[in-house]
Amino acid sequence: MISLAPHSPRLGLLLHQLGISAGEIIRRGLPVFAEAQDLIVVETRATRGFLLQPQAAQAWWEMQAAAAADGVVLELVSAFRSIERQAELIRRKLDNGLALADILSVLAIPGTSEHHTGCAIDVTTPGCPPADASFEDTAAFVWLNAHAAGHGYTLSFPRNNPEGYLYEPWHWCFERDRLLAEAD
Numbered sequence: 001m002i003s004l005a006p007h008s009p010r011l012g013l014l015l016h017q018l019g020i021s022a023g024e025i026i027r028r029g030l031p032v033f034a035e036a037q038d039l040i041v042v043e044t045r046a047t048r049g050f051l052l053q054p055q056a057a058q059a060w061w062e063m064q065a066a067a068a069a070d071g072v073v074l075e076l077v078s079a080f081r082s083i084e085r086q087a088e089l090i091r092r093k094l095d096n097g098l099a100l101a102d103i104l105s106v107l108a109i110p111g112t113s114e115h116h117t118g119c120a121i122d123v124t125t126p127g128c129p130p131a132d133a134s135f136e137d138t139a140a141f142v143w144l145n146a147h148a149a150g151h152g153y154t155l156s157f158p159r160n161n162p163e164g165y166l167y168e169p170w171h172w173c174f175e176r177d178r179l180l181a182e183a184d
């Protein structure tokens, strides 16, 4: 059984406000992740700070440097995201008239995003739009496939992933197996 309460008393209410039933999480067999408590600033760009869990941050810095040494530029698009922020992103799309089912094929249900853990990153490279399937055709993606695992990062959502998300070549997660084992 999945219990939502231990992680966030407000999660049930958030889901209700978005019109998402908690049963949807169970039906999809999705893990519920705890929000990271221990976060550090990985990078600040313009007015925006990217946060990650310390070990994931260290591994990211090392991976980014290793890629650079091979002539490959890796850039962060997204790192830690709170449950509240995830709900806000969904709310905005609902307000713009998008259907919930379509939204949930590209945005995780609040509570189930790997970004809550501070261990997931969305990556791009110069010339590639952020969070775009064309990332698959970049040298950065080829490099990640060859080297990311050596830094503890794996691709979370390949084609036909069991979670039912669209293919996300840009989304990589640090120690994903451990996170899934710890999730409810």
Ligand SMILES: [Zn+2]
Pocket (backbone or CB within 6 Å): 078, 115, 120, 121, 122, 170, 171, 172
């Ligand atoms: Zn992502």
